[in-house]
Amino acid sequence: MSRPSGNVRLKAARVAAGFNSQQDLADALTRHAEDMGLRGLSIGVRQVRRWESDTPPWPQPDCQRMLVHLLGQSMEALGFTPPWAPDGVQHAEPTRRAVVAGGAAAFGVASLPPRAAAAPQPSTAGTDFQAVTRSHRRLYWSVAPPQLHPAVIAHARLGCALLPDTSDSTRRTVAAALGETYLLAGRIEFFDLREPSAANAxxxxxxxxxxxxxxxxxxxxxxxxxxxxxxxxxxRDGALERMTAARTYARRAAASAEFLAWLDAVEAECETRCGNTRTALHLIGHAEDVLAAGNGHSSPEWMDWFSPGRLGAFKGNTQMIAGHLPQARESLLRALTSMTPAEDKQRTVVYGDLAAVEAASANPEGACEYAGKALDQLAVTWYATGMERVREVRRALAPYQHERCVRDLDDRLYDWATTLSALSR
Structure with missing residues (x-):
């Protein structure tokens, strides 16, 4: 049997990341360069073809940065030989330790110094590490993001240190908990701290x-x-590309009806923000049908960010943006009544959307009342996405800025504590 030709490491990393063709990777690299401020950098399919050849050239520094950030592995792990390697000999096969620790270091998130091999960790290491991950997951709903985030990142560093010294089921347990830990850190960075570039890495x-x-x-x-x-x-293209990959991975697992409905809800929100509310409402309708039908599979314990009430919140937001104000009001009020105390962060978003509905309905008093409720909740559980909704409502209330209720809202929105809190995040 003939052996695969070309740079199989780069090809494997490309496919694993969801880029099925060389053109897909070239397009993604170009977009990623723009996101990182390298707007003059354009990667063509011919360049990717050269990188996947038997003798891939050592990429330019900016291209190296894009490859490492997008694929999450070091250049050597991606099959490239540095020019300074002796006699041009390819480095030895990188172990998974190099992939995990080296990939983490590449993003500046979990950089680990080289160290000598340690004694193998006992089987309890996996369950102990996982227990802290579970605790952080629960703390997310009550602890202020700036306080929780450093602890989550430190826990991830510990996981990167433990992983090389584990094997078999313990290794899988640590790796899964590490993945969940980084997912939580990314959620905090995106939804709470509003740092999308850091969240992507x-x-x-x-x-x-x-x-x-x-x-x-x-x-x-x-x-x-x-x-x-x-x-x-x-x-839209970037979002759908990632959603296609997400659905592909979900098909490989016994995904619950709740999980599949959440995928519809995520895609619906992306479509809404791209101006395609009709498509988004169709996706939400499909999600409701999926939830109603069920499929007998249970959701993983780490999936604590979705419920039928939150689907209603997605629906109400899309209806509001589509201009279906009575329907949006009904959906949002129903979502609000179905939420549990553990969903207080999402409650701020629903209050903000109800305020937006009232503002669009020329009811400034109602809009200010709901915006005030959102601020009350934000004082207890800060959520940048919720504050963003309140500020959007205040902009929509510009025609009524001389009304007493709007001035009262401004007094709350721009008091010392709220102003300093918002500007420091």
Whole structure:
């Protein structure tokens, strides 16, 4: 049997990241360069073809940066030989330790110094590491993001240190918990701290760890979260590319009806932000049907960010943006009544959307009342996405800015505590 030809490491990393063709990778690299401020950098399919050849040339520094950031592995792990390698000999096959620790270091998130091999970790290391991951997951709903985020990142560094010294089921347990930890860090960076570039890099590390654990469902969840990043920038092609990968990974696992409905909801939000509300409402309708039918599979314990009430919140937001104000009001009020105390962060978003509905209905008093409720909740559980909704409402209330209720809202929105809190994030 003939051996595969060409740079099989780069090709494998490309396919694993969801880029099925060389053209897909070239397009993604070009878009990623723009996201990182390298607007003059354009990667063509011919260049990718050369990188996947038997003798791939050493890429230019900016291209190296794009490859490492997008694929989450070091240049050597991607099959490239540095010019300074002795006699041009390809480096030895990188171990998974180099992929995980080296990939983390490439993003500046979990950089680990070289160290000598340690004694193998006991089987309890996996369950102990996983227990802290679960605790962080629960703390997310009550602890302020700036306080929780450093602890989550430190826990991820510990996971990167533990992983090389584990094997078999313990290794899979640590890798899966590490993937979940990086996913939580990425969620905080994107939804709470509003740092999409950092979130994208962190979520790539999460995907890499999920691959180590061979956990397709976790990989699907990570890819769907990554779709939010281009989706919120109205980059429909970028969002759909990641959603296609997320659905592909979900098909490999026994995904619950709830998980599949959430994928529809994510894609619907991306479509809404790209101006395609009709498509988004169709997706939400499909999600409702999927939830109603069920499929007998249970959701993973780490999926604590979705419920029928939150689907209603997605629906109400899309209806509001589409101009279906009575329907949006009904959906949002129903979502509000179905939410539990553990969903207080999402409650701020629903209050903000109800305020937007009232503002669009020429009811400034009602808009200010709901905006005030959102601020009350934000004082307890800060959520940047919720504050963003309130500020959008205030902009919509510009025609009523001399009304007493709007002035009262301004007094709350721009008091010392709220102003300093918002500007410091």
């Amino acid at each position: 962190t979520l790539l590390l999460a995907l890499q760890a999920a691959g180590e654990a061979d956990d397709s469902l976790l990989g699907s969840a990570i890819l769907a979260h990554m779709a939010f990043i281009p989706g919120w920038l109205a980059d």
